[in-house]
Amino acid sequence: MTDRDQPTPRICPACDGFASAAITLGGRDHRGHLRTITAHCATCQGTGALPARAASLTGGRA
Known part of the structure; x- marks a missing residue:
């Protein structure tokens, strides 16, 4: 079983x-x-x- 350094x-x-996302406006400029x-x-x-939930940041079960 491998351990992960980061979640x-x-x-x-x-x-x-x-x-x-880049969306075209349907035209071109003067250049x-x-x-x-x-x-x-x-x-x-x-x-x-x-963002991670606050429960997962505490590192354990309640």
Whole structure:
């Protein structure tokens, strides 16, 4: 049995870890580049992971 040094990351269920996306606005600027905006996941605020629960941070059962 292997021991883990770090706990497994809690991937955000809303975005599955893909917290940011570039979305094209459908046109190009005067230099010919696509106009894009960046949209972030509202659940995890763009981090892709959720913070660990307080119970798991204490390291044991109550």
